[in-house]
Amino acid sequence: MSRPEDTLFVPLHPAPIISGIPSYLPITSLTPPIRPPDLHYNDTEARKYTTSSRIQNIQASMTHRALELLSLDSPSLILDIGCGSGLSGEILSSIPPPTGPHMWVGMDIAASMLDIALQRDVEGDLMLADIGQGVPFRAGSFDAAVSISAIQWLCNAESSEVSSTGRLTRFFNGLYASLKRGGRAVCQFYPKNDLQRTMISGAAIKAGFGAGILEDDPGTKNAKLYLVLTVGGSTEEGAGGDITGVVRGMEDVDVVDARRKHKEKGRKDVKKGSKAWIMNKKEQMERKGKVVKNSSKYTGRKRKIQF
Numbered sequence: 001m002s003r004p005e006d007t008l009f010v011p012l013h014p015a016p017i018i019s020g021i022p023s024y025l026p027i028t029s030l031t032p033p034i035r036p037p038d039l040h041y042n043d044t045e046a047r048k049y050t051t052s053s054r055i056q057n058i059q060a061s062m063t064h065r066a067l068e069l070l071s072l073d074s075p076s077l078i079l080d081i082g083c084g085s086g087l088s089g090e091i092l093s094s095i096p097p098p099t100g101p102h103m104w105v106g107m108d109i110a111a112s113m114l115d116i117a118l119q120r121d122v123e124g125d126l127m128l129a130d131i132g133q134g135v136p137f138r139a140g141s142f143d144a145a146v147s148i149s150a151i152q153w154l155c156n157a158e159s160s161e162v163s164s165t166g167r168l169t170r171f172f173n174g175l176y177a178s179l180k181r182g183g184r185a186v187c188q189f190y191p192k193n194d195l196q197r198t199m200i201s202g203a204a205i206k207a208g209f210g211a212g213i214l215e216d217d218p219g220t221k222n223a224k225l226y227l228v229l230t231v232g233g234s235t236e237e238g239a240g241g242d243i244t245g246v247v248r249g250m251e252d253v254d255v256v257d258a259r260r261k262h263k264e265k266g267r268k269d270v271k272k273g274s275k276a277w278i279m280n281k282k283e284q285m286e287r288k289g290k291v292v293k294n295s296s297k298y299t300g301r302k303r304k305i306q307f
């Protein structure tokens with residue numbers, strides 16, 4: 001596999017960045033005029049996609065890169081999110097011992113893609129499902145997850161009944177639960193703009209993941225983004241601790257870490273017991289899945305002494 005010329009890794013601050021769509025943005029920037037994925041990947045498109053040798057090569061190389069970031073040292077059970085016709089999945093099955101082959105379960109919304117996967121007799125188990133509805137597996141079922149060129153589709157749903165924020169939240173919450181503690185997920189994705197990139201990474205962080213974005217060949221037309229996610233539970237670097245541990249030691253990776261500055265700034269400016277301090281604590285507890293009281297104008301106000 002060829003090495004990327006240049007790679008950037010940005011660990012993300014654990015605060016959720018966006019929890020809704022800012023009203024000042026035109027809704028059209030989030031709603032490309034394309035059909036939903038299950039209609040887009042009809043029989044004709046699914047066949048064209050799967051038989052293109054250019055696509056086969058790109059998907060294979062991105063799946064190898066995702067596996068490198070997962071750094072699994074033994075055969076594992078992997079969830080392939082948006083598995084399509086099995087181009088990514090067949091790479092998981094092809095890893096030789098002692099690190100592979102991996103077993104995998106694929107989820108996809110497009111029946112035509114899964115039909116081709118069946119005809120190609122892929123090794124994985126297949127499930128027709130919409131990841132925007134959640135990830136319906138028993139908690140802690142998977143050692144790891146990959147997603148190649150799929151999750152940006154979650155940003156396309158935007159109507160009065162369906163919000164992309166809600167679909168992203170259901171997906172990342174479900175994914176977090178379905179992974180073992182200390183597990184990792186790597187999602188290669190094609191955001192249409194910075195807002196989509198932020199919505200996706202913000203939703204992952206809100207679900208509790210440690211997150212960073214790795215970008216191969218940044219600034220070129222071949223740039224590839226990988227959202228690297230870890231499930232907490234360990235103080236070990238890279239396994240829920242410091243996300244930069246995931247890429248430490250890799251060649252040609254520049255880590256751009258704005259988190260420390262942010263933390264120090266926060267520590268200096270926020271007075272203990274102040275409203276900002278309380279809001280911060282509440283956010284931390286929410287991220288840990290704790291139930292916290294709603295905030296109001298009274299949050300953090302000093303009570304008057306009653307006689």
Ligand SMILES: C[S@@+](CC[C@H](N)C(=O)[O-])C[C@H]1O[C@@H](n2cnc3c(N)ncnc32)[C@H](O)[C@@H]1O
Nearest residue numbers: 037082083084087088108109110130131150153
């Ligand atoms: C570009 S294909 C990639 C397929 C495969 N991962 C590969 O590398 O060849 C994107 C896939 O994501 C699937 N997808 C998009 N939105 C989805 C959703 N909400 N739930 C499940 N699958 C989805 C599409 O149906 C499609 O098969």
